[in-house]
Amino acid sequence: MEPVGTGTDGVAAERRQLLNVAYRLLGSVTEAEDAVQDAYARWYELPRLRQESILSPGAWLTTVISRICLDLLGSARVRRERYVGAWLPEPLPDRTEWHHAAGAGPAATTADPADQIVLDESVNLAFLVVLESMTPAERVAFVLHDVFRYPFAQIAEVLDRTPAACKQLAASARRRVDAKGTAVPATGRAEVVRQVREAWESKDIAALVGLLDPAAVMTADGGGLVGTVLRPVEGGARIAQYMVAVAGTAPGLHLLERSVNGVPGLVAERAGTVVTVSSFDITEGRVSRIWVVRNPEKLRPWRRAGRPAPGTGTP
Template sequence: MASASTVGAGTDEVAGERRQLINVAYRLLGSVTEAEDAVQGAYARWYGLTRSRQAEILSPGAWLTTVTGRICLDLLGSARARRERYVGAWLPEPLPDRTEWNRAGGADPTGTADPADQIVLDESVSMAFLVVLEAMTPAERVAFVLHDVFRYPFAEIADVLGRTSAACKQLAASARRRVSVAQGPAPATGQADVAKHVKEAWESKDVAALVGLLNPAAVMTADGGGLVGTVLRPVAGGARIAQYMVAIADKAPGLELLERSVNGVPGLVARRAGVVMTVASFDVSDGRVTRIWAVRNPEKLRPWGSEG
């Protein structure tokens, strides 16, 4: 975690931990908004300490990470109940490339940058990876993300989970097995080309071309959150997905497709009248799309805003 600091850490040093905390919290929660709330909660607890108590903490970064991890653990536990009431499938919030992040709202009240602008886009935030994390128990997810992604020692993870180091090792190992089972081949280097071809076939409403780009066993999952119309259950089969995509295009005249980075991986954004309606990310194997994750819930698309 953060290196040990001198007694009485300065405000700048403490504030400088925010980027790391946001990165940890987003991977734990799959939500920019919830990640920001968790980090703000950790800072609120830090600033709620007396000056003498703060001075006793040699590593504010480690302290903040522990508190953030515990907040995320609690949120993950309650999220399961909330998602049972969620309308349709729940998907993580998609992240735009930082150059495409909507800054219309400006900086947050603390004067810091937009939270998603601080998230490092790598394989640990790809939609495929985040979806696998969703299948883990809260404790598994915390142990795995903190150790395997951020390389925190199990002794410190034990403080977050309130378990022994040995128990945390077992949790991370169990999570690792879930990842190895769920993950297929490494991401295709030609994913940008595949996304481009899907865009062209979708725009031209070419069902045959779409079928050729989709694995016959492909699955599409859409998240509308009950706020917009979409399929409530995954659509299975390349032919069915192709027909569904063309039906969407028929029902939405003026829909514009844009090639965009989604969670650091080439994907597509559908907008209408300048407003982003859908963000789609893909999993590609052997030049064909095996999974499509389409986020349509407008509450999850706020970072994407509207593009000029």
């Protein structure tokens, strides 16, 4: 990272980068925003002479927020053991596809943390789920080096380990990511998602079974706040039956094809409010994993986003 000035504007300009680092490390917009606020609080608590002695406030802030996230990842494992059902990362909308709510001007858009997170392959839900399988140290080393290209010497300061040890951690994490396989191009994903939506809307179990891998797995996150399955549903046939059953017992749902963390997904609305966000992993033309987020606390960015542009949803 290039050195920046120690003035208020220079330090504040790092906020976007810090949010992007923290979201990838934590998988939560809310926790990422809290971590950023904590990092800034520590900066402004420094004596003025200490601030002026720091050649790169951006690098200093990145080190601090990475340490904050490292601590949070350790405690998160304990918290998630008490979580009701499966825990999934918070899904993010693509702001370019949405109109902001009436009366929300440019200032409101800029103030929303979700709007400042860059949506690329390092935030798609499949990738974030793989990150969840890593140890906190592996995740920090991998994200900082492979995603943000920070040198191992700087990562060593975060993890309090040697650069060689950090390199090994990143390599171990990389093997987990590589084991996941090659991503499907967005165009291929969009077509499969469209077919899933159509089959789901028409309650066509046979069509859904044909679109789902026989060994597919669906994981849902309601956080104990809304009804959903507490354990993963396994097998394409069982998932298809479950999806059709849900469609039959939830009248008024409106399915929309939307970008979820930068890749094609589905959003369910009821009375204009987003109640479910679904993301898909696709292997050889079939859906192999479905992640369904229903926890309303994780859907706040979608509710701030407003209605989609005309002509981009289903009738």
